[in-house]
Amino acid sequence: DVKVTQSSRYLVKRTGEKVFLECVQDMDHENMFWYRQDPGLGLRLIYFSYDVKMKEKGDIPEGYSVSREKKERFSLILESASTNQTSMYLCASRGGMGYEQYFGPGTRLTVT
Amino acid sequence: AQRVTQPEKLLSVFKGAPVELKCNYSYSGSPELFWYVQYSRQRLQLLLRHISRESIKGFTADLNKGETSFHLKKPFAQEEDSAMYYCALTNSGGSNYKLTFGKGTLLTVNP
Secondary structure (H helix, E strand, O other): OOOEEEOOOEEEEOOOOOEEEEEEEOOOOOEEEEEEEEOOOEEEEEEEEEEOOEEEEOOOOOOEEEEEEEOOEEEEEEOOOOHHHOEEEEEEEEOOOOOOOEEOOOEEEEEO | OOEEEOOOOEEEEEOOOOEEEOOEEEOOOOEEEEEEEEOOOOOOEEEEEHHHOOOEOOEEEOOEOOOOEOOEEEOOOOHHHOEEEEEEEEEOOOOOOOOEEOOOEEEEEEO
């Protein structure tokens, strides 16, 4: 079974703090994705990576950056957290011939 | 631009009743369509994809290119079907495998 893990289930940060969300997958997948999930808005893609050190902006990249130094790890960085970044953050990975994305359990981030 | 529309935020049915979750899409190319499901306190997971034409947990979905729809159906709903359902689309000929999700429909199956 594919396993996608995220470093924290719950996180509380203060406005202006730098925040790191970590995601690790164990299936040697090429593609990794970061989404935020908000009620009434569904899932929106923040960034994705199609290979190590390769990244591309998604639909809502403002206020975020990413890092992928190793194939199994994809980090989402909030340079200066703001209250409107309070959300559930989901990481996903995909590999091989199929289109299926495998999701992590999510990190619920609260910025106060 | 590709877009997925799920017109119902909430859908409530009784156990044993038929259920249909609507999904419409706009896309100029050849799309691949999916349904993802998230049960309470569980991670988001793939329910079914149109290309496989399979039935999962009694659910089916048919791609109607004329109506640009991919509605999810089940003839007899069960309480354990209560969950958030997302319709999603990707470019079948693309190389980045990005998914575009709808806003989701929360299905509640009442006893």
